[in-house]
Amino acid sequence: xxxxxxxxxxxxxxxxxxxxxxxxxxxxxxxxxxxxxxxxxxxxxxxxxxxxxxxxxxxxxxxxxxxxxxxxxxxxxxxxxxxxxxxxxxxxxxxxxxxxxxxxxxxxxxxxxxxxxxxxxxxxxxxxxxxxxxxxxxxxxxxxxxxxxxxxxxxxxxxxxxxxxxxxxxxxxxxxxxxxxxxxxxxxxxxxxxxxxxxxxxxxxxxxxxxxxxxxxxxxxxxxxxxxxxxxxxxxxxxxxxxxxxxxxxxxxxxxxxxxxxxxxxxxxxxxxxxxxxxxxxxxxxxxxxxxxxxxxxxxxxxxxxxxxxxxxxxxxxxxxxxxxxxxxxxxxxxxxxxxxxxxxxxxxxxxxxxxxxxxxxxxxxxxxxxxxxxxxxxxxxxxxxxxxxxxxxxxxxxxxxxxxxxxxxxxxxxxxxxxxxxxxxxxxxxxxxxxxxxxxx
Amino acid sequence: xxxxxxxxxxxxxxxxxxxxxxxxxxxxxxxxxxxxxxxxxxxxxxxxxxxxxxxxxxxxxxxxxxxxxxxxxxxxxxxxxxxxxxxxxxxxxxxxxxxxxxxxxxxxxxxxxxxxxxxxxxxxxxxxxxxxxxxxxxxxxxxxxxx
Numbered sequence: 001x002x003x004x005x006x007x008x009x010x011x012x013x014x015x016x017x018x019x020x021x022x023x024x025x026x027x028x029x030x031x032x033x034x035x036x037x038x039x040x041x042x043x044x045x046x047x048x049x050x051x052x053x054x055x056x057x058x059x060x061x062x063x064x065x066x067x068x069x070x071x072x073x074x075x076x077x078x079x080x081x082x083x084x085x086x087x088x089x090x091x092x093x094x095x096x097x098x099x100x101x102x103x104x105x106x107x108x109x110x111x112x113x114x115x116x117x118x119x120x121x122x123x124x125x126x127x128x129x130x131x132x133x134x135x136x137x138x139x140x141x142x143x144x145x146x147x148x149x150x151x152x153x154x155x156x157x158x159x160x161x162x163x164x165x166x167x168x169x170x171x172x173x174x175x176x177x178x179x180x181x182x183x184x185x186x187x188x189x190x191x192x193x194x195x196x197x198x199x200x201x202x203x204x205x206x207x208x209x210x211x212x213x214x215x216x217x218x219x220x221x222x223x224x225x226x227x228x229x230x231x232x233x234x235x236x237x238x239x240x241x242x243x244x245x246x247x248x249x250x251x252x253x254x255x256x257x258x259x260x261x262x263x264x265x266x267x268x269x270x271x272x273x274x275x276x277x278x279x280x281x282x283x284x285x286x287x288x289x290x291x292x293x294x295x296x297x298x299x300x301x302x303x304x305x306x307x308x309x310x311x312x313x314x315x316x317x318x319x320x321x322x323x324x325x326x327x328x329x330x331x332x333x334x335x336x337x338x339x340x341x342x343x344x345x346x347x348x349x350x351x352x353x354x355x356x357x358x359x360x361x362x363x364x365x366x367x368x369x370x371x372x373x374x375x376x377x378x379x380x381x382x383x384x385x386x387x388x389x390x391x392x393x394x395x396x397x398x399x400x401x402x403x404x405x406x407x408x409x410x411x412x413x414x415x416x417x418x419x420x421x422x423x424x425x426x427x428x429x430x431x432x433x434x435x436x437x438x439x440x441x442x
Numbered sequence: 443x444x445x446x447x448x449x450x451x452x453x454x455x456x457x458x459x460x461x462x463x464x465x466x467x468x469x470x471x472x473x474x475x476x477x478x479x480x481x482x483x484x485x486x487x488x489x490x491x492x493x494x495x496x497x498x499x500x501x502x503x504x505x506x507x508x509x510x511x512x513x514x515x516x517x518x519x520x521x522x523x524x525x526x527x528x529x530x531x532x533x534x535x536x537x538x539x540x541x542x543x544x545x546x547x548x549x550x551x552x553x554x555x556x557x558x559x560x561x562x563x564x565x566x567x568x569x570x571x572x573x574x575x576x577x578x579x580x581x582x583x584x585x586x587x588x589x
Contacts, residue, residue, distance in 0.1 A: 385453075391511075394488055397488075422508070
């Protein structure tokens with residue numbers, strides 16, 4: 001059952017922190033940063049070396065305002081120090097590792113102490129509370145369990161909250177729906193693309209009304225407001241966006257509240273900066289840049305100014321929900337996912353928004369294929385025709401194709417070849433959806 | 443609708459083996475093809491079939507992940523006489539009926555012209571009034587099967 005905004009009762013997991021005054025938060029962050037900088041300098045050989053090379057002394061960092069004096073950390077640093085070269089504690093102290101399946105060679109590994117897991121669970125629990133859940137709820141988790149942080153992260157959060165976790169992991173949609181119904185799940189967690197797929201499958205099987213789901217925790221990939229509206233409509237739920245990355249902790253770094261006005265960052269643990277992708281200078285609130293995090297509480301693998309490659313903007317204004325936790329906007333994309341096509345920056349999320357603006361006639365399932373023909377970039381967008389719109393008359397399909405083509409041209413500023421494909425033919429992903437295939441050899 | 447028949451319309455993506463896959467599903471499910479027309483565009487085709495059991499054909503294709511739908515069409519009986527099709531179409535045009543597409547097949551001693559129009563009911567009335575007949579579903583689906 002979807003709860004309307006006017007009927008929503010906001011609840012806080014940790015009101016003292018989530019609604020803390022700016023000054024108090026500044027003091028808390030400063031204290032934590034000073035301690036963390038000293039810690040990494042003394043205990044992480046990687047940072048000792050880095051600080052020494054820069055001639056930086058831990059004492060130079062006196063408050064959070066000095067953060068810009070600190071060096072950056074990149075994914076390449078993590079790769080070079082794989083698997084345990086970034087630790088600030090002996091490996092014996094590590095009680096868990098998680099990672100991401102890097103598509104380019106080695107995976108990115110993150111190490112956690114018992115306290116790190118505790119903080120992680122707490123941050124997810126804050127998010128689940130923000131999504132209206134409490135200890136009586138049953139959270140069906142269809143993020144993958146394993147090295148990927150999605151499944152276990154949500155699980156840790158449910159445990160902290162005292163809620164029931166249903167550890168389904170990804171895959172086998174029919175079984176997911178059966179368990180969702182049989183166990184009386186009241187919330188589910190998975191990527192937005194899989195949520196869409198589940199919604200389609202539930203609608204087709206006619207089980208939507210038998211489900212007791214009220215909230216979806218749907219993050220881990222960039223998506224749009226239009227997609228949220230569609231998921232909410234199909235399943236009659238409220239859907240919340242959760243963000244995280246294993247290097248920093250996993251899901252729970254940020255989540256959005258019922259006002260959906262950006263994702264609240266748990267800034268008492270993860271200090272965010274938004275920087276100009278080229279100059280690396282901080283940008284003003286509301287301006288898009290690369291998100292950079294410093295882990296203020298991490299013991300196992302603390303990271304200083306870690307470059308996420310995620311593009312977003314930040315606002316420090318107090319939210320209508322009462323929280324002062326700064327908000328990052330829904331992601332524009334990653335510096336990695338962005339494709340430069342004939343000189344124009346194109347993000348898959350723009351395509352998604354454009355398709356959803358066409359209403360019911362196409363589904364938001366799409367695939368971008370970039371080729372280079374005669375030294376010219378050619379963007380092909382495969383779009384699924386909705387079953388309801390599908391027609392035996394070619395002129396109707398061609399008319400739809402032209403509409404898609406026009407809206408894409410308007411949104412992207414670059415023309416794309418539209419290729420209509422049959423309903424449900426674009427491969428659904430049970431984890432993060434593959435939205436772009438780049439065949440260019442640059 | 444009375445006197446219209448069900449055409450099986452199939453979206454055929456432009457990739458190797460797709461037509462072969464479609465036909466194999468129908469063959470495996472014992473669905474006989476009476477008539478076929480394949481329209482092509484640069485990136486997909488539209489295969490329009492008159493088959494022995496359109497419902498079964500659609501279900502079998504759906505289960506194989508192939509998009510298909512049933513469309514109401516008219517199977518006009520066209521005697522093998524010069525000018526008969528011309529006369530039939532002339533009547534429809536005079537009655538302001540739009541024809542979206544047409545294809546023909548031999549059906550017993552006559553030919554059948556499959557017509558998709560914007561107003562099939564009116565079209566059938568006009569055809570009957572101008573001395574033409576339409577095949578019913580049973581005749582259209584089965585008449586070409588060799589017993």
